[in-house]
Amino acid sequence: MRPGRRAALPDPQPGDAFLAGGTWLFSEPQPGLRRLVDLPSLGWTSLSAGAEGLEIGATCRLAELETFEPRAEWAAAALFGPCCNALWGSFKIRNVATVGGNLCLALPAAPMAALAVALQGVCVIWMPGGGERRLQARDFITGAGETALRAGEILRAVHLPAAALRRRAVLRQASLTCHGRSAALLIGTLDAAEGSMSLTVTASVRRPLRLDFPSLPDADGLQAALSGMLDPDRLHDDLHGAADWKRLMTLRLAEAIRRELAA
Template sequence: MDLNTVTEVISPAGPGAWRPGDAWLGGGTALFGEPRPDVRRLLDLTAAGWPAITFHGDIEHGGGDIEIAATCTVAELNERLGKHAIVRQCCHAFLASFKIWNVATVGGNLCAALPAGPMISLSVALGGTLLLIGPDGTERRVPAAEFVTGEGTTVLRDGELLRSIHLPAAALTARTAYRRGSLHRHGRSAALLIGRVDAEGIALTVTASTRRPYVLRFPPGSEDLVAAIPAGEYVDDVHGRPVWRQHLTRHYAAQILAELS
C-alpha cells in the first residue's frame, strides 16, 4: 500500500532523528500493510549497519546470549539459527514466500504486535529480553513477555525504537515442544503454543489464540489453564472464534505437557 502522506525518507536514521509524524522503517511489510495518514517521514533503520546476529559469551557451553538485531530478516534468522528446531518452526509459521522472508524483519514482527506474530512467540518462549532506545538515546530493557500488551499495542513510547532481541543461549538448546493450528493448511495461526523445559519445570507460552502472550508455569491441572487466561482474552476474528481458539489452546497445552513431562 502506498503511504501517500510521506514526504521524506531519512537513511540511515538513529534515535536522535525522530520527531512527531515519523515512523521507523525496517522491512516495511507491516508498515505498508495498512493506511497510516499521520506518517510524514520514514526513518530507515536497515541502513544503520547493525549486525544481524551477534554471539556473546560461551555459546558452545550454553552460556552468554544471542543478540538478534531488530533489522535481522526472517531469512537471516533461519539461515543462522535454523539448526535449532524451535527457531526453524517459528520462521516457517509465517507461511510466507521467500520474498517476504528476505524483507520482513524480526523487530518489525514484534512491533506490529499481531497475535499471530511468530517472532513474538519465539522471543517470549525463549525468555528473551528486548533493548529499546528512546529518541534521546536513553536505553531500557523489557522482558519479551511484557512487550506486547494487546492486539497491535506494545510498551513502546513515542519515538522509541526496538534495537535488538537478546536470547539466553541455554534456552535455544533446551527441550521444547511446538504446536500450531489454523483454520486451513496455509492460514494465519489461530493458536501457537511452545513449551520449554528449564530449571523450574515447564514454561508454556501461549500466543496467536490470545490478544497478548501468556507464559504459564506447570505442572498445574488443565482447569488452571482456563483460569489463567480469561475468556475475553481470546481473539475473535475471521481466522477463528474465541471458543474454538480456547479449545485449541487447551488441547495443545495438554499435548505439550505430556510430551515434555
C-alpha cells in the first residue's frame, strides 16, 4: 500500500509492516508479513532546520543526513557523518537505509540511536486513528530489538534541540574487526557555558544508556558512575564481542572521551 496522506493509512492488522528503506526488511525471509505500508509515499520532509533545532524525518536517508550542512553554531552536527559511517554499510545501503528504520530496528549497535540519545532527541510518534505523542529518544529503545512503539504506531520524526546541537561532542567506537559492527559506541557531549557533561553508551549494552553530570567528572568519578551501570543484565553478549571485553572497552573509551572534552 502506498498512502499519499495520513488519512489514507490503513487500519493496523496482524501481518502489517511499515516500510521505509527496507534494507533489513528485504534482507531475509519475512514469512509472517502479509502487507507492506510504504512510508516514503507520504512525502515527509527529510531535514528541517530552525531556531529550535533540527527535525529529522523518519524516512530521511542516511546519505542525506551525512551530507547535511548544519548551522555554524551546531558543533555537535559533526557527529552526523561518523554516526552514518558507523553503520559500516556500503554507499548503496546509506542511500536507501533510513534514520527511522535504524531506530525502529533497535539493534544494540544502531548508530542513529546513539546520535538521538546523545543529542537529547525527542521522538514524534503517530498514533493510529490520529493524534501523536512525544517520547524522549533515551526511552524509545527498551531492549535488543524492542521499542516503546505500540501496535499500529509509526515513528514520524526525531527532533534534536538547538541547545544540544551547540554542545561539544566526541565519538569513540570499538569493533572486533576494522569494518565490523560496533561492539561499543560512545558519545560524550559538553555544554561549554554550563560545564555539564553527558555520556551516551550503545552497542555494548542492550539499550542506550546516558549518564548526565552537572560538571565534568574526574577519571575516578566517571569510572565509578559508569561501572555501576555496566552490570551483566545490561551488557550485550553476541558474535561481535564478549560481554566482559565490551565492558572493558566501554570504560576505556569513556575515559578517552572525558580527556578530550577536558582538553
